[in-house]
Amino acid sequence: MIRSLAAFAAALALATAVPAHAAPQDRTATNGAVKIHYVVDGKGPLVVMIHGFPDYWGTWKPLMAELNKAGYRTAAMDLRGYNFSDKPQGVAAYAMPNLIGDVAAVIAAEGQKDAIVIGHDWGAAIAWQTTFARPDLVNKLVIMSVPHPAGMARELATNKAQQEGSNYARVFQQEGSEKTLNVEAFAGRSKDPKARAELLEALKRSDVAAMMNYYRANYPRGTGEATQPPAAMNPPNQRVKVPVLVIHGMKDTALNAAGHSGTWDYVDADTTIVMAPTAGHFVQHDAEKLVNTTVRDWLNERR
Numbered sequence: 001m002i003r004s005l006a007a008f009a010a011a012l013a014l015a016t017a018v019p020a021h022a023a024p025q026d027r028t029a030t031n032g033a034v035k036i037h038y039v040v041d042g043k044g045p046l047v048v049m050i051h052g053f054p055d056y057w058g059t060w061k062p063l064m065a066e067l068n069k070a071g072y073r074t075a076a077m078d079l080r081g082y083n084f085s086d087k088p089q090g091v092a093a094y095a096m097p098n099l100i101g102d103v104a105a106v107i108a109a110e111g112q113k114d115a116i117v118i119g120h121d122w123g124a125a126i127a128w129q130t131t132f133a134r135p136d137l138v139n140k141l142v143i144m145s146v147p148h149p150a151g152m153a154r155e156l157a158t159n160k161a162q163q164e165g166s167n168y169a170r171v172f173q174q175e176g177s178e179k180t181l182n183v184e185a186f187a188g189r190s191k192d193p194k195a196r197a198e199l200l201e202a203l204k205r206s207d208v209a210a211m212m213n214y215y216r217a218n219y220p221r222g223t224g225e226a227t228q229p230p231a232a233m234n235p236p237n238q239r240v241k242v243p244v245l246v247i248h249g250m251k252d253t254a255l256n257a258a259g260h261s262g263t264w265d266y267v268d269a270d271t272t273i274v275m276a277p278t279a280g281h282f283v284q285h286d287a288e289k290l291v292n293t294t295v296r297d298w299l300n301e302r303r
Helices: 002-016 057-069 096-109 122-133 149-158 160-165 167-173 183-187 193-204 208-218 288-301
Strands: 025-031 034-041 046-050 073-077 115-120 138-144 244-249 271-276
Touching (some): 025 096, 034 057, 046 057, 046 122, 057 115, 057 193, 057 288, 073 096, 096 122, 122 138, 138 288, 160 167, 167 208, 183 193
Parallel strands (some): 046 073, 046 115, 138 244, 244 271
Antiparallel strands (some): 025 034
């Protein structure tokens, strides 16, 4: 009798146990002939996460963990040219319409019609442009570091600090710039040895010429009031219809915080701007706790 009761109790415990958290899964989305690698985890509303330069999907691991616990499904992309995604040749392959298509492909691959979209650096630029070109795809927008294009254009035209901060991009736009860069230096920014090693391996699998093509295809050219963004980066409609959260590291030397002033003039929903005073360009790492809890709570309030 005791033996059967023990067996019954064990079976009941097994049947009612909370399932173990599934491991993150590697998946592929297809945009035309280009395959985009992404990693998914969790269950709930879809959150598409887009990294910038020079990075890979793993930059989002801490935020993914936070959002997974809060009941969201995260899909972190490797941008084309990076890590396990395809690396098409030529500048044209990295024009903004193709990058928007990659985001659309990930959302479709997840069987969804729209998503929360989060981006940093080039990922933020792509997130803004996806919201303009395909507003049907984005239900909430989280931007890290990159101002709304109108604010960025204003600062490039009038702000000496932003003009100087953009000098690196002018170098990247030059033919052959990839030959002067080394991925070991890029990976050196990570303070955690394990994260640094993982970033280095991802960058070694990436195409540095492709990284430069983002700048050649999309970054504004010229100086001062003569600065002109490519047509695809300057669509006639730059309004945003969904809630926007902006997070910026105030020690960012590539993107001046002043660029975010007036963002609310282009957003028809609520706009939240958070400045992290001690963080630099990689705000998701420099102010990890602030970023993770802010994004989680902001999304939960609008769930």
